[in-house]
Amino acid sequence: MLSSIKSIGTNIPGALLVELVKDGTLSPRQAPHYAELKGPTEDSVKGLAQIAVALASNPRAACEMAGAAGSGSGNGHGPP
Numbered sequence: 001m002l003s004s005i006k007s008i009g010t011n012i013p014g015a016l017l018v019e020l021v022k023d024g025t026l027s028p029r030q031a032p033h034y035a036e037l038k039g040p041t042e043d044s045v046k047g048l049a050q051i052a053v054a055l056a057s058n059p060r061a062a063c064e065m066a067g068a069a070g071s072g073s074g075n076g077h078g079p080p
């Protein structure tokens with residue numbers, strides 16, 4: 001079951017995560033979890049950064065998203 005969830009997460013492009021947050025399908029707190037499943041890839045970091053820009057009207061959410069993008073994946077498997 002866990003491998004199925006990870007497989008889904010690793011296959012969601014960063015640009016799609018942005019659109020899912022913009023239209024309310026995913027919350028700003030859910031998107032980083034899906035991005036983290038991809039690991040510290042360029043696509044996941046760009047997606048998180050784009051979500052942070054889109055959420056500029058919500059400073060707290062934007063800071064959370066920018067922090068997630070800047071820390072790699074935040075799951076302990078990326079570079080120190």
